[in-house]
Amino acid sequence: MTTRTPLSAIALVTPVQLMIGGIIFLPAIYVFWLSLNQSSFGQAATFVGLANYAKVLADPYFWKALLNTVIVVAIVVHVELLIGLGMALFFASGVPLRALLLAIVLAPYAVSEVSAVVMWRFLFEPDVGMMSRLLATIGLPPIEWAVNPSHGLAMVSLLSIWLHLPFSFIILYAARLSIPSDLYEAASIDGASAWTSFRRITLPLLMPALLIAALFRYIFAFRLFSEVWLMTGGGPARSTEVMAVYLYLEAFRYNAFGSAAATGWLLVLASLLLALFYLRRLYKEMFARA
Amino acid sequence: MPKLLRHVLKLVGVLAVVAWSLVPIGLIALSSFKSDRDIFSTTGAFSFAPTLANYQALWSRWGDFFFGLWNSFLVTVGATLLAVGVSLLAGFAYSRFASRGLQASAFFLIFIRLIPPIVITLPLFPVVNWLGLNDTHFVLIVLYATFFVSLGTVVMRTFIDQIPRELDEAAMMDGASQFQIIMRVILPMAAQGMLAVSVFVIVYAWNEFLFAFIFTTTKAKTAPLVISEMIGAVEGVEWGVLFAASTVQLVPVLAFVILMQKHLVAGLTAGAVKG
Numbered sequence: 001m002t003t004r005t006p007l008s009a010i011a012l013v014t015p016v017q018l019m020i021g022g023i024i025f026l027p028a029i030y031v032f033w034l035s036l037n038q039s040s041f042g043q044a045a046t047f048v049g050l051a052n053y054a055k056v057l058a059d060p061y062f063w064k065a066l067l068n069t070v071i072v073v074a075i076v077v078h079v080e081l082l083i084g085l086g087m088a089l090f091f092a093s094g095v096p097l098r099a100l101l102l103a104i105v106l107a108p109y110a111v112s113e114v115s116a117v118v119m120w121r122f123l124f125e126p127d128v129g130m131m132s133r134l135l136a137t138i139g140l141p142p143i144e145w146a147v148n149p150s151h152g153l154a155m156v157s158l159l160s161i162w163l164h165l166p167f168s169f170i171i172l173y174a175a176r177l178s179i180p181s182d183l184y185e186a187a188s189i190d191g192a193s194a195w196t197s198f199r200r201i202t203l204p205l206l207m208p209a210l211l212i213a214a215l216f217r218y219i220f221a222f223r224l225f226s227e228v229w230l231m232t233g234g235g236p237a238r239s240t241e242v243m244a245v246y247l248y249l250e251a252f253r254y255n256a257f258g259s260a261a262a263t264g265w266l267l268v269l270a271s272l273l274l275a276l277f278y279l280r281r282l283y284k285e286m287f288a289r290a
Numbered sequence: 291m292p293k294l295l296r297h298v299l300k301l302v303g304v305l306a307v308v309a310w311s312l313v314p315i316g317l318i319a320l321s322s323f324k325s326d327r328d329i330f331s332t333t334g335a336f337s338f339a340p341t342l343a344n345y346q347a348l349w350s351r352w353g354d355f356f357f358g359l360w361n362s363f364l365v366t367v368g369a370t371l372l373a374v375g376v377s378l379l380a381g382f383a384y385s386r387f388a389s390r391g392l393q394a395s396a397f398f399l400i401f402i403r404l405i406p407p408i409v410i411t412l413p414l415f416p417v418v419n420w421l422g423l424n425d426t427h428f429v430l431i432v433l434y435a436t437f438f439v440s441l442g443t444v445v446m447r448t449f450i451d452q453i454p455r456e457l458d459e460a461a462m463m464d465g466a467s468q469f470q471i472i473m474r475v476i477l478p479m480a481a482q483g484m485l486a487v488s489v490f491v492i493v494y495a496w497n498e499f500l501f502a503f504i505f506t507t508t509k510a511k512t513a514p515l516v517i518s519e520m521i522g523a524v525e526g527v528e529w530g531v532l533f534a535a536s537t538v539q540l541v542p543v544l545a546f547v548i549l550m551q552k553h554l555v556a557g558l559t560a561g562a563v564k565g
Contacts, residue, residue: 005389008468012383015376016443017395019436020402027410034412090303101304103548104311110547111315112497114514115536118521119314122321122529128330130317162314167558174559223406226499230518244408251412252504264409271404283397 028268034261052262061238062263065246072153072242073221076160081214083161084168089202092176109166113226120159121145121231145232149239152232156240159227164220168213175209176202218274222267243267315540322533329529344530348538355535358516361427362539365512366495368431373438373491374484380439381446381483382472386458399440407437411504418505425509430502434495441561442487448560449483450476486557489550496543513539 035052039045056062087105095101108116123131124143132142145155179202187197225244228234234241234249241249243263251260272279320336321329322345328338348355384396414433423429453476461471477484502512517539520532547554 005391006387009383009387009389009392012379012468013392013395016380016399016439019376019432019439020399023414023432023436024402024405024410025398027413028405030413031409087307090307095300095304101307103551104308106547106551106554107311107315107544109554110493110497110544111540112514112517112543113499114497114517114521115318115540116314118517118532118536119318121521122318122533123314125330133332162310170555170558174555219404223408225408226503229503230499230521244406247408247412252415257412261412264406264412267406267409268404271406275404279401282400 031261031264031268034257035265037258039257048258052258053266056259056262056266059259061241062246064239065241065243068153068240069222069224069242072157072160072224073218075157076164076221077214077217079157080161080165080168080217081172081210084165084172084213085206085210087165087169088172088176089198091173105169106166108162111163113163114230116159116163117227117230120155120162124155147236149236152240156224156227156231159231160221160224163227164217168217171209171213171216172206175206179205215275215278219271222270222274315544318533319537319540322530322537324530326530329533344534345538347528347531348534352516352520352531352535354511355513355516355520355538358511358513359539361506361510362496362512362514364427365430365434365510366492368427369434369438369495370488370491372431373435373442374487376435377439377442377446377487378477378480378484379472380443381450381480382476384443384447385450386455399443403440407433407500411501415504425506425511427510429505430495430498430510430512433501433505434491434498438487438491438494441490445487445490445557445560446480446483449480449486453479482553482556483560485550485553486560489547489554489557490561493543493547 034045036047036049037045038048038051091098091102111119121129123129124145126132126142126144126146135142143151143155145152183201183205184197187201192200223244224242225248228240228242228245229248232240234245244267247260247263247267250256250263323340323342324338325341325343331338384392418424418429457475457479458471461475466474497514498512499514499518502515503518506512506515513535517532517535520535521527
């Protein structure tokens with residue numbers, strides 16, 4: 001590894017580094033400073049130490065939002081990986097019209113969160129939506145997403161899974177396709193059942209891809225905002241807020257920049273914690289390679 | 291397993307996959323051509339007299355929406371050019387040079403993706419106001435590009451890694467500068483990677499809600515924001531008009547994703563595997 005960086009290389013990476021440094025990194029650091037101060041629009045900040053954190057951590061709405069986030073993230077990521085894995089294996093086993101089917105599976109990737117909310121609200125519109133009527137026909141209770149908080153969160157989860165399944169699916173499908181087929185041939189010659197070759201070949205070899213997909217989805221699902229904001233607005237009575245919605249309301253509705261900043265920094269810490277293992281491995285790999 | 295059962299199960303699987311992905315999209319596209327009465331009729335989704343009334347109503351009463359589409363278009367084009375351009379340059383540097391400093395900055399690129407966008411709106415909101423940049427295309431272009439340059443750089447680097455270095459060296463012998471090498475040698479051969487990066491940025495910028503919601507109000511308002519206003523505008527949503535708007539917003543980006551399917555898959559795998 002050379003210790004000197006050529007000038008031309010520095011020039012080439014400067015635009016990218018300036019953008020992420022100036023627009024993401026410095027503001028994030030500034031949020032940390034904000035979180036230690038009492039401030040609002042047009043007011044001078046006064047240093048208050050950890051008071052904002054204490055205030056946030058004493059706020060039952062914060063805990064409610066955190067709990068909601070954890071529940072939704074746990075449901076969304078795991079169900080999504082499970083369906084994605086199932087679909088990847090299904091595709092790998094050979095499907096008719098593969099290219100067309102692949103395009104169909106990718107379609108939700110193109111849909112905006114706003115339009116997805118329109119679609120799913122319409123499907124589950126009380127009494128008249130297609131899914132509401134279907135549920136009634138088979139004798140199941142209706143999904144009252146506008147009034148019942150757990151139903152609201154279920155809708156948000158369903159919507160998120162639908163929007164992001166293409167991502168998990170593609171990662172897992174690509175990984176499955178890269179497993180050499182002679183492994184399966186050898187296994188079948190040895191008389192292994194389909195279940196055994198799944199347990200002994202597919203699952204271990206897919207593990208890295210599964211972990212990567214899970215990591216990305218944990219981190220991105222944790223930021224969940226638009227789906228909740230547009231579906232329930234955090235209501236009724238602030239019962240379906242998630243972390244990002246709580247942060248938004250603190251900052252832009254209640255003008256409490258200090259506690260919003262504290263929440264923001266807690267969000268950053270949670271992301272870092274989730275990714276710590278991955279970052280460490282990546283760090284080692286990067287410096288080992290060059 | 292008997293052959294017939296296998297075939298039946300496979301067919302059921304295919305139908306389930308198609309229904310899951312297409313019913314929500316197809317339903318609103320179809321319903322956008324229905325009259326208000328037919329939208330919630332129980333006589334089956336396909337028995338209705340098609341009408342353009344919803345599109346006419348959208349055109350005459352929600353002029354804002356078409357203005358929003360135009361804003362979305364401008365912002366998407368700007369963000370894509372910016373993100374692809376700077377990612378190409380950085381991707382080239384990370385592919386061709388190695389040093390301790392570069393490694394550290396590559397790590398920083400990936401690390402930065404852990405910071406949630408909503409967090410930085412807190413300090414950016416007052417700064418953007420103070421600079422008088424609130425409600426401009428410029429703010430959205432820069433924000434959208436910034437949130438995709440780290441993925442973009444990683445993807446570009448993966449693609450440029452596959453271009454033989456002998457080509458750069460030959461060009462260098464002929465006296466080409468670093469920039470000329472990028473423009474004449476790398477750019478034509480890295481087109482695949484650039485397409486992959488564009489797919490990400492285009493889909494993101496065209497659909498993004500959070501930043502548009504916080505940083506624009508009237509002049510630079512994007513289409514998703516107008517649709518969100520339609521959801522909340524009147525009590526008792528005007529479903530037909532809403533479906534027409536959602537369909538118009540969706541069709542171009544959906545067609546694009548299907549057309550670019552191969553590049554999307556290549557970009558997703560390159561981006562995820564390498565970080």
